[in-house]
Amino acid sequence: MAYKTVLVHADGSRHAAARIRYAATLAHAHGATLLGAAFTGISRAVFPEGFDNRPGTLAANCFEPLADNARRALDACAAIAEELGVACDRRLVCDQPDDGLARLARFADLVVVSQDDPDEAPAGSVVRIPDYVILNSARPVLVVPRCDTPAAVPVRALLAWNGSREASFALAAALPLLRGAVAVTVADLADTADTARSEYRAQLDEVQGWLARHGVQADTLLATGGDDHG
Numbered sequence: 001m002a003y004k005t006v007l008v009h010a011d012g013s014r015h016a017a018a019r020i021r022y023a024a025t026l027a028h029a030h031g032a033t034l035l036g037a038a039f040t041g042i043s044r045a046v047f048p049e050g051f052d053n054r055p056g057t058l059a060a061n062c063f064e065p066l067a068d069n070a071r072r073a074l075d076a077c078a079a080i081a082e083e084l085g086v087a088c089d090r091r092l093v094c095d096q097p098d099d100g101l102a103r104l105a106r107f108a109d110l111v112v113v114s115q116d117d118p119d120e121a122p123a124g125s126v127v128r129i130p131d132y133v134i135l136n137s138a139r140p141v142l143v144v145p146r147c148d149t150p151a152a153v154p155v156r157a158l159l160a161w162n163g164s165r166e167a168s169f170a171l172a173a174a175l176p177l178l179r180g181a182v183a184v185t186v187a188d189l190a191d192t193a194d195t196a197r198s199e200y201r202a203q204l205d206e207v208q209g210w211l212a213r214h215g216v217q218a219d220t221l222l223a224t225g226g227d228d229h230g
Helices: 014-028 058-083 097-107 129-136 165-173 195-214
Strands: 005-009 033-039 088-093 110-114 142-146 156-160 183-188 218-224
Touching: 005 014, 005 156, 014 033, 014 058, 014 088, 014 110, 014 142, 014 218, 033 058, 033 097, 058 088, 058 165, 088 097, 097 110, 097 129, 110 129, 129 142, 165 195
Parallel strands: 005 033, 005 110, 033 088, 110 142, 156 183, 183 218
Antiparallel strands: none
């Protein structure tokens, strides 16, 4: 498995350039196409087929500036992709970014978004883009921190394992990244009684063996206790 299409959210926020550069660097490392998506912010329920209004009308004055902002975001995305020598597919979508990204993710291998920034969140906003996309998209989601941006290929990877279906999916989805890591640790940090330690140890051994068959050498960590897992 390899990433062939990396979907990235393109907008005018202060974190956009770092997010797009991260996604483009990742796409370059995997020989993938960067799918840059910018959104008007208007739900597709309002304009199911997009809006196409005559210049000078009230509707055009209201909505065309939103489309212009999205076009500028796509121009910036394409410029970063060109700088890094990455093929870029531009999409201007008439939708809100959370739902629009989740829907467009069906045609990508990986989605890249930024961690929410409270200083940029609209007043009264309750929707968080990373949370929504993770829960509603059909593809893995990589959340770029809003502070320092790490290298596109992780130097050290920590895999959180609890034996769940979600952890198994995340493990498989991360394989292209794990193959480029210099160190991988599979950790089970769940609170558990000593009587269950042998079961968890066996699961970690299974995960370690599965990764080895995919060319990833990993260490394991089984830790228990009441400390905060974060």
